[in-house]
Amino acid sequence: MASLYLDTSAVLSVVLEQGTPPELSERIRAATRLLTSRLSLVETARAFHRLRLDGTLGEDALADAARDVDAIWARCHVWELTPAVCRSAATVAPRHRLRTIDTLHLATYLEARRRLGDVELVTADRRLEEAAGS
Secondary structure: OOEEEEOHHHHHHHHHOOOOOHHHHHHHHHOOOEEEEHHHHHHHHHHHHHHHHHOOOOHHHHHHHHHHHHHHHHHEEEEOOOHHHHHHHHHOOOOOOOOHHHHHHHHHHHHHHHHHOOEEEEOOOHHHHHHHHO
16 A cells, blocks of 8 residues: 555545545555655644634534544654755746645655655645646
8 A cells, every 4th residue: 555645634624524535534544654744733733723713613623623633643754844845845836826835745745755655645635636646
């Protein structure tokens, strides 16, 4: 089985059940190797902060979701935002309109794929998915 690189959108989608296909949850659960960027940990914390401020979820639901996300991140090999990843992010996917955060995820994924070989990007972001495929 390929290693899975998880971006924040995929994990939040699975945990918050925002129209995520059940197969995605199962793929993450069954994966033998999960990877992510240090950026995902920051993005997740900020997302929960926004949900709390917006009152979108109650405190109990937020606590449950945070535990579920932490359990996924605990299984991940966390890749750092190295100078090489940052240089790559500055030039990666020039034909795509990606946010800075997404280019950092893409550059980290590409570095992981370069080093490890069989790595699959798992994202809920169509633009990021398209950029990775080009």
